[in-house]
Amino acid sequence: MEWLTIGAFSKACRLSPKALRLYDELDLLRPARVDPNTGYRYYAAGQLEQARLVAWLRRLGMPLARIREVCALGPSAAAEEIRAYWTRVEAETAQRRDLAEFLIDHMTAGPRKDPTMLELRHSAHSDPGRVRPRNQDTAYAGSRLLAVADGFGPRGAPASSAAVEALRFLDTEELPAGNVLNLLDEAVRGATEAVQDAAGDPAQDAGTTLTALLWTGSRLALVHIGDSRAYLLRDGGLFRITDDHTLVQSLIDEGRLTPEEADSHPQRSLLLKALGTTAPDLRLHETRPGDRYLLCSDGLTSVVPEARIRRLLASGPDPDEAVRTLIAAANDAGGPDNVSCAVADVVETAT
Secondary structure, X not given: XXXXXXXXXXXXXXXXXXXXXXHHHOOOOOOOEEOOOOOOEEEEHHHHHHHHHHHHHHHXXXXXXXXXXHHOXXXXXXXXXXXXXXXXXXXXXXXXXHHHXXXXXXXXXXXXXXXXXXXXXXXXXXXXXXXXXXXXXXXXXXXXXXXXXXXXXXXXXXXXXXXHHOOHHHHOOOOOOOOHHHHHHHHHHHHHHXXXXXXXXXXXXXXXXXXXXXXXXXXXXXXXXXXXXXXEEEOOEEEEOOOOOEHHHHHHHOOOOOHHHHHOOOOOOOEOOOEOOEOOEEEEEEOOOOOEEEEEOHHHHOOOOHHHHHHHHXXXXXXXXXXXXHHHHHHHOOOOOOEEEEXXXXXXXXX
C-alpha cells in the first residue's frame, strides 16, 4: 500500500497538519499508520474522501463533535443530517442579522435628535430554589443599577452580597461627566476587594460571578464575568449580550462540543473566570424605548431553554411579573440551583 506523509496528505485534502493532528486526537480522522519509532503519521489514499468531507463540513462551520457523527453515517443519512444542520444555521443567521442591525445602530448612533427622556422600570428577586439549603445568589435592581451575582464555595453568599453592595453607590450618586466605563471599572475594583474580604481564606475557594448594567440616561454600561447572563429583548427577539466564561463554552467555541452536548457535560458548571481572577468584560449598549433587559444567574438558564425564556420575558406585562414568572419556571423545572433575575424596561417619560 502506498502511504502518504502527513504533509502530502495535508496538501491533497487541504487540511493543515495542525488540523490533522487535532482530528487524530479527537478520533475523527485517525492516520492509517503511525511509525512506532518516530511517531510520524502516515495516511492511505483511500482516506482522502473522508478528509475532504471533514474539510467541507468545517467550511460550513459545523462543530467537530457533529462532524464525527456525520462521518459515521451512510450517504443518505449524512445528507439528511447536513440538511438539518444547515436549516438550523439559517434560522440562527436570521437572529444574528437582527443582532448585527442592533450593533450597527449602536456603533453609528449619534446624539438624539429629540428631547425624549428615558428611564428604567425595574424589578429583581432571588430565590433559593427547591434543592439548595441556602441562597448564595444576590440580585438588585434600582433606577440606575441592575446586578446579579452568583456566589460559590463555603463563603459564596457573603461574596455575592459584597460584590453587589460595593456597586450600589452607583445607583444614588450623580454620574460624573466622562467615560462611564472607567467609572464602572473602578467600582468593580472596589467590589473585587470587598469580595476578597468577605470570602476570607483563599484556600476555601470562595468567590462570585458578577453581571451588572449601569444606566446613564440613554445608554447602559455592562460589566460581566462568570456564567450569569444578560439578555436584551427587542422587537420580539431575544439576544444574549454576554458570553459565558466556562469550560464548556470554550469547548463550544473551539468546535469540540455542540450546545446540545454542553447541556449534559459533567463539567458544565466549571467556571474559567470569576470576579477577581481576571479583568471582566466591559462595554456600552445603546438603548431604545421598548427594550427589556434581563440579568439572571445560571439557576434559570441551566433548566429553562432560551426559547421559553423569550416567551415568558415577552409575556410579562411589567418587570415584576416577568421576574416572578421566570423564577417560577426554574422552580417548576426542579429548581436544582438558586435562581436570581433582574428585569428592566426602557420607557419614555414626560419631559
